[in-house]
Amino acid sequence: MSYLPAIAWRDALDLKIRQEFTLPVISNHGLAVILTQLLAKDEYEGRAIRPPRSGLNRDAFLSGRKALLERGALLLPERGLPQSLMRVPGRKDASPGEVMCAIDPFGHIAFLSAMEFHGLTNRLPKLLYFVTFDTASWRTLAEQRMEHELGGQLAAFQEADLPPLQYSVIKRLNGVVIETLRTKEAGHWRYAMDGAIRVTGIGRTFLDMIKRPDLCGGIRHVIEVFEEHARMYLTPILAEFNTHGGKIDRVRAGYILNERCGIERPEIDAWVADTARGGSRKLDAQAEYASEFSEKWSLSINA
Structure with missing residues (x-):
């Protein structure tokens, strides 16, 4: 030894x-x-x-x-x-x-x-x-x-x-x-x-973009990122919004995915149920209300 x-x-x-x-x-x-x-x-x-x-x-x-x-x-x-x-x-x-x-x-x-x-x-x-x-x-x-x-x-x-x-x-x-x-x-x-x-994982990162666009380069940059990358990461995005997103998060994301990215999915259409008819919800919560309006998503498009 x-x-x-x-x-x-x-x-x-x-x-x-x-x-x-x-x-x-x-x-x-x-x-x-x-x-x-x-x-x-x-x-x-x-x-x-x-x-x-x-x-x-x-x-x-x-x-x-x-x-x-x-x-x-x-x-x-x-x-x-x-x-x-x-x-x-x-x-x-x-x-x-x-x-x-x-x-x-x-x-x-x-x-x-x-x-x-x-x-x-x-x-x-x-x-x-x-x-x-x-x-x-x-x-x-x-x-x-x-x-x-x-x-x-x-x-x-x-x-x-x-x-x-x-x-x-x-x-x-x-x-x-x-x-x-x-x-x-x-x-x-x-x-x-x-x-x-x-x-944050990729799905959570997209959810955070919707929750706090002011910390993610602003709502216009957020939309640009969705337009460029959302299709690639659609599965984790949908899973994260369905699991941890609030109703207004899904409405905002639904508008961007549907009307700005041109993505049609039953999971996204299901988020229409989260809209507030006759309300004054805005795409960007921190910006002024705009007259442009999405009827499908009951959302002021202020970006």
């Missing part, structure tokens, strides 16, 4: 970060979780760990963090990121979307930024739309996540006064303005790029 010498806990932490951590940023909380999990075991990669003399506590965390920064395993953040976040040297090429998804485990890319990701728009604004949960929901999810990731070590983690999972306010990354929207309903996303990014 070969004998492997023991390894100091700082060296084990250094190796674990360099070999296993793949995200572009790590928070103080994330680092504290990794340290807790490391010290909960007697060995790392077959080598016994020489733990800190005082055991797991805040001083050990700060000492480990300092060692990682001095060795270059982690870097202090650039402008725009708080000191509670550190960059990973090998992931400096990460996009702002990847960085935001690494910082906020509950948020996702949406609206015009999701349209860009899916290749639905040629507009490339220096702006990233990011959706996450409201304060109360975010706090509840953070508590649940800590319980899940730490399990039996949660009590020791808290007794050691280690950093909890907290929300970070990010306003700009690499010259890109981060526009964050917080809502109770921030769970409509899917993984992309091998899990590096969370983004």
